[in-house]
Amino acid sequence: MDWELVPLEGVGPLSFGMRIAEVAAVLPGMTELRRFQADPSFRETRGVEFGTGRAEPAVYAYFIGGRLFCVAVDAVHGPQVTLWGRELTACVPADLELFxxxxxxxxxxxxxYGPRGNPGVNGLGLVVRVQKVVSGVVTRPVMVGRAWADRCTDDWEGAIPECEWVGRLWTPPGKPGSWPPPGLDTHWGSWQPPF
Structure with a gap:
C-alpha cells in the first residue's frame, strides 16, 4: 500500500481534521486495535492504533477534540509513504537524511533537528523517527497538519504526542540510543508509553 504525503493537508486517504469514524472508514483492510492516552501532559490527546492481518500495528492516528492532527506509520506493517516520489517509510536513516x-x-x-536528534521539516509537518526492526534500524514518518506544524520537530514544545518520542532515537554514535535513557526521572507520573 502506497500513500502520498500532501504536506500539512493529509497522507494517503487521511485528511487532517477527520473524526475517528471517518479515519476508520477510509482505512480498508485495517481495523481499530486499541485507543490510548497519547501524552501524559495533555489528557485530551488520544491515540488510535489501526492494524492489519493478525493485529499488527500499521498506522497510529492522533486526535485532539476528536479531530485528526497527527499520523505515524509503522515501518514494518504500515503503508509506504512518499514525498515527491521519495520513499519515507522503512528507509536507511542515513540515506533519507542525505535526501x-x-x-x-x-x-x-x-x-x-529536535532536541532528541530527529530530523524534520516544520514547513511540511514532517518528522522522521527511527524504528528498530529485525535487520537494524529504519525510518518511520510522523506527520501533522498545518495547525500543528509550528515547531513539530521540537519534541519538547511541538504538538507531536510524547508516545511518539519514546523509544529508539536518531542519534550520532556515542549518544544514548533510546528515550528515556535508563534511570531518568520523567515527568509522566502514572502514565506509561502505550508501546
Missing part, C-alpha cells in the same frame, strides 16, 4: 539535507542545501526544505 533531506540535499533539499535543505538547495533551499527547497528548511530541515531542523
Amino acid at each position: 533531506l539535507l540535499h533539499a535543505h542545501g538547495c533551499e527547497v526544505l528548511d530541515v531542523s
